[in-house]
Amino acid sequence: MSVIYDRVALIGLGLIAGSMAHAMREAGLAREITGFARSEATRQTAREIGLCDRVCDSAAEAVEAADLIVLAVPVGAMGEVAAEIAPHLKPGATLTDVGSVKQAVIEAVAPHIPAGVHFIPGHPLAGTEHSGPRSGFAGLFRNRWWLLTPLPDSDADAVARLSDLVRAIGAKTDRMDPAHHDLVLAVTSHAPHLIAYTMVGVADHLRRVTDEEVIQYSAAGFRDFTRIAASDPTMWRDVFLHNREATLDILGRFTEELFMLQRAIRMGDGQQLFDYFTRTRAIRRGIIEAGQDTEAPDFGRAPGVTKPA
Ligand code: NAP
DSSP: OOOSEEEEEEESOSHHHHHHHHHHHHHTOEEEEEEEOSSHHHHHHHHHHTOSSEEOSSHHHHHTTOSEEEEOSOGGGHHHHHHHHGGGOOTTOEEEEOOSOSHHHHHHHGGGOOTTOEEOOEEEOOOOSOOSTTSOOGGGGTTOEEEEOOOTTOOHHHHHHHHHHHHHTTOEEEEOOHHHHHHHHIIIIIHHHHHHHHHHHHHHHSHHHHHTHHHHTOOHHHHHHHHHTTSOHHHHHHHHHHSHHHHHHHHHHHHHHHHHHHHHHHHTOHHHHHHHHHHHHHHHHHHHHTTSSOOSGGGGOOTTOOSOO
């Protein structure tokens, strides 16, 4: 594979930036990758594990002469970081972000971007419940979607070049309107995370059970909730605070459906439950047919394994 950007700067050195660094290096997509994280501890770890070619002690130093700058910090920190690096950006450079919310990030970042710098917001639909500089791996984005939400005046060549990079690190890319992105992600990711957090919280309220049966007999459904609910608290706090309207809309609909199912159970309306579950089963089939998940029982886990490795 050939070089797509001479110099790439990663601001924030956690799961997503680390995975990008590994993937870009594996495929030889950048001549030099610089990085910066706000804490000395993270910078030190990044140096120890050789996360990028050069870990800098300031964001300004990291972005100097960079052709591509990636903001990989929590959504709520994007604006502040953009303001800090803005005076140091090279004319003609591309600035992207990997935030899980798009409209709020655009509102926070765009006002700081100097003329001549291409701001192209993005979001890789790939992640794990792990975070920090040691959690990244090259294969994270393989066959996953990476949505770009260019602005109306985004430069077409700059968008095409960023799309090339995304594809070269193994992802599939598509373009989406930022508001639409936030609604789609509220359905597919943000509301499900909140529901997982809630379910694990409910189990925790039953302390007697938590101490014993819930953990010992943890079945697939609850286990999957606990994995999701182990996700980074800062990242998810920021997602809900910054995708407020769409998430509240979806949670409102969720609550209505829940009441409807609750009533069906109370009234012994088996037909309604059966019809509902038949519809949802078809949705699962559609996800498998679209190549977004495995058909293997229990997500391909080995029988008898109760804890993910
Ligand atoms: P992460 O592993 O927790 O790393 C976050 C990085 O941001 C760390 O280097 C951290 O620095 C830095 N940071 C935290 N708070 C900051 C602040 N207030 N100001 C400046 N820097 C700060 O996070 P991640 O999973 O890579 O997520 C990064 C971005 O990707 C987020 O916007 C998230 O929404 C998005 N995203 C995440 C996933 C996922 O599943 N994890 C998937 C897609 C997109 P220190 O280490 O020095 O504290």
